[in-house]
Structure formats: C-alpha cells, structure tokens
Amino acid sequence: MIAFDHISLSLGTFSLKDVSLTINRGDYYFIVGPSGAGKTVLLEAIAGLHRPERGRVLLRGEEITALPPEKRGIALVYQDYSLFPHMTVIDNVGYGLRMRGMGKREARGEVAGLLEEFGISHIADRYPATLSGGEQQRVALARAVAGKPDILLLDEPLSALDPVTQEKFIHDLQRLHRENGLTIVQVSHSRREAHLLATRMAVIIDGTLVDEGRADVVLNTPRSRQVASFVGIENILDGRVAANDGGHATVDVGGHAFEAVTDAAAGEEVTLCIRADDVVLGVGDGRRSSTRNTMAGMITQIVENGPVAEVKVNCGVDLTAVLTRRSGQDLHLAPGTPVTLSIKATAIHVIRG
C-alpha cells in the first residue's frame, strides 16, 4: 500500500539512512526501536511531514514523495494526543471533516455517531484541558478516523495511560483494525503490544532499519544480536561452531557445548538466541528425553513478576528460565537450589556472523 524505497533524510544532527519498507493494506505494522532511534521521524515521514533528501515514497504504486500531508489521506495520533486546546471535543473530532469542505453543522452531525461509537458523547462540549488521559486518547483516535483515512499512524499511543485504560484502548485498536480493515502503523517500545497487535514489524536503530518482516518472525528469529536484545530475547550467547553434521551444529559457548540447528560451518562465529520460556527447569535427576541440551546449574536469583517468575541460573553460562510462580513454589525453588535446564536444539535461534 505504502512503500519507502531507499529513503534518506536529515533533521539537524539526526538522519534516517536508506530506509526501505513496505506496508500492505490491512497490516497492523509496528515500528520498534530504542529512544532517539528515529521512530517518530519515520512516522512523520510516512505522513509527509518531512521531505526525503533521497529515495521515493510510493502509495498504491504511485510516487507521492512530494505530496503534502493534507493530500495523503494518512492520519496521525501523537503520544501527547495533540488535541487542539482552543476547540471543544466535537470541534476537534470534526476538524478533518471541515477541512475537507464539510459545513460545520453537517460535520457535527457526522461526528455525533463517532462520539457515540467511542463512548465520548458526554464530553462533546468540553475543552481538552478538562479531560482525563484516556478521554483525550479516545478523542484523538476519533478525530483521526473521522475522515476515514487509508492509513492511521499511532506514535506510542499507550505509553501515557494506566494499565486498565491501556487494556480498553488495545481492544479499541483491535476493533478498529478488524472491523474497519484499517491499515495501522504504530510506534512502540512494548513487546507485549507487538505480540498482541502487530501483523508485521520493523526495528529501527540509530536511523537505520535493521530488521523488517512478519511480527512473529522478527520477534522470535531476529536478524542480529542488536535486534535480539531489543525485542527482549532473554538469553543471548556468543559462541563458535565446533562442528556441524548436516545442519545439526555443536556450538561452543565459553567451554559449554550447545546443540542447535543451523547451516553455519565449523569455526564460524554465531550468536545463540533462546527465549526464557523455551528453557525448561527441573529439580533432581532429569529423566530421559529428546531434549538435546541439558545442563546442571544453580539458581542465583528469582525475580517474581505478577503470575510468572524469572529464574536466573548459572550453569557455567548465565541463563534465564521463566515459569509460573506456582511451579516455582511447588518445586521449592530458591537462590542456591541446584537445578537442571533443558533446551531443545530447535528452540535455539542461531544468528550467523
């Protein structure tokens, strides 16, 4: 639907470097990256608010590089909501309709249904300064979709909301995406949001797009150590392939052998990525199983986080396993407890080079 073809642009000392990406109709596209990586600039560039120095922007196959934002049909919701403080809620939501030539009275009629849909009819005549964060967010979203845009851009829309309001808003976004078939591009820091919402995603670091593709692929099989770290893979281990027998490799990590599935040749430097929920933790002698990697170690730390617990284990290398708090209690786990860790060779993602 919209594609960036080798886009480069500079803003003061910051620059986007040679960014190419494709967002298809109906995608829920996530852009993730650390603070200052250029996520918002990329979003604004999609909206047409920054003119690229090099490269082309294509919308439905047609070049729109020089097309101003008001003619793109792409709406934007900022993290700070950016409601017009001098307009009431109803005027804020109707702004886009009036800009497209609709009369004030007609726009108000059109907007009334939308306010009902978003559950904000009761605040129609209020000014933004008097609204809660959740109400402001709903108004901003209603304003953005009022003009029926082709693409909706969201800049970290959930970051300023409390957990309960976040859940409600996630449902709103899922509904918008599912029922209206809206193409949504969202900037976020949150892996959880990406898991819940994203169909495709891109990782941007220091102005460069370092990974792009299906959300599950980027999250589970990242292209580089940097991306693995950013998407929150808990166990990232550097090693060297000691032997490879038809794709079944033995990787030496600081004197410990890990078995993994990869085409990397013997002697090649690799990075192993292991999700904490792929690490199975046992107490006592492990029974015979198909698991290729079994190692003994000792618990160094247990971090409880709601219903789950992250268990840090030293088995020569430091590894993290995640299990339910109840499992931890049943196994009487505590720092110093000797345990056995098991990891399937197929659960290890190998990054070459």
Added chain:
Amino acid sequence: MKTETLPGDIRRGDGETVLPWWRQRKRQHIDGCTLWFCIMGAAIVGITVLALANIAMTELADPVHLLEVAASSEVLGSILLTFGAGASAVLLLILFGTPLAYVLARSRPSRFKGFVESIVDIPLILPHTVAGLLVYLLFMRRGWLGAPLSDIGIAFEDAFPGTVVAMLFVASPFFINTMREGFEKVPVHLENVARTLGAGTFTTFRTVTLPLSLRHMYNGAIFAWGRAIGEFAGVIMIAYYPFIISTLIYYSFTTDGIRTSRSIAFVVIVVSLAVFYLLRRMTRHLGRYDDRV
C-alpha cells in the same frame, strides 16, 4: 473551621456563602529572602508612584487650569493623533510582523536567522535620535523609499504617514518578539496533526496556530502601541508637525513653561492609564481554554 456569617457575605444560588473580597485575605507566610526582594522591588515601584503622586497632587490642586488644558482642542487633537498613529503602526505590524514572527519561530537556528533577529532588534539598541535619523533618511522626499512614494502622492515629512512609519520602526521589536514567543509556544505537533487532517499550511496557521497565539498578539500589540505613542526623538526627525503628544509637551515646555506642559502630561497619564487598563481587562480571558474556570 466555620467562618462566621457577617453582613456583606454573598449567598449563592446553591446555598454556598461567598465571602466578600475584604474577608477573603489569607495569612501568607513570607520568608526573609522574599521580604528583601519585596523591599528592593518596592524601590523601583516607589519611584514611579512618587513621580505620579507628585504630578497628581500639583495638578489636582488647580483643577480649573487642568480642565482648561484637558478640554483644549490642541491637546485633544494631539492625543487622538498620537493614539491613531500608534494604532496604525500596530495594524501594519500585525499585518507584516506576524508572518515574520512565525517564520522566525519555526525556522531552525542558522547564521541567517541570527542575522535577521539582530536586524529586528536594532531599534531596541539604537539611540532614539539615530532611529529617527534612519527613518528620515529613508523616507524623506529624496530618500530611497520617500522619493518614489512621494511621486504617487504619499509624503512623509511633517505628515501623518511620517509619524506612523517612525512609530512602526521603534515599536516593531516589541511586537515581533512577543509574537514570535507566542508562536514558539504552540507545539509543532498540533500543526502536524492539522496537516494530516487535511488542512493546508495557511489553513493550519489560520485555524490552529494563530488562535492559540492570540494572547501574545494582543500583548505584543499593546506593548508596541505603548512604545509607539511614547516615542519623541524618533518622530520629530521626520514629522515635527503635526504635533504628537510628546512633541506638544516638549513644545509647550519650551514656549509656555512648566505649568501647561505638566497639565498636558497629567492628562496623557490619566488617559493612557485608562486605555491600558481597559485593554488589559478586555483581553484577560483571551487564550484560556478551560471550561472549569
């Protein structure tokens, strides 16, 4: 603790009792540092208060002469001319200074921007006679701008346009800098959102940026108007006649002596105070968008 209801308390429709202003004062703790700051600040305010009290007491002691001066057509005409020329200068500043202020507020720092900002500020740092001379040299009948404009019938020397242009020159930094501050306070995100909602650049400026900067526009206009109507040296270089109020006071002082010039000055003080107070009252709710207050 319940406050005792006394005569004068106001009972609202919802049954709540509102205290009159003289009973609303609250005991406020002032620390030593703030107290010293207040004392030092009072010295500045004190000079102005003393000067005003001095002239007021003298003038009010002879109300017949004061009214005679205040009612003279020369004084009234001069006040109207001064206020009118100041308002014309401010209107021109709003028309031409607003776009400049917006460009300065939104452009990225550069040497060129710094240069333009310095040019804008020049009238602030120049002696007023120098400012007047600059205006005169440019707008006199043989001046770069004065000559062609004179050819189409617009004369500046000893004429109303000369007064306006001199006032505009000295007052411009006050308006442009205040307006620029106002534009800088409008988040760029608001403009970006308006653009994505279908508003062009000028429509965004008209419907979002300008309404949110109205308070600064009014304040800038009031500052500039105050500066303009108080100008003397800058104006007399190009337009000694017709007399604006400061020229009339100077003329009266050098020809009739202190008594008449002091009375004119007192009339100007009273009128100016009244006008500025009214303007402030009229604009106190401007730019506040909160239906809770």
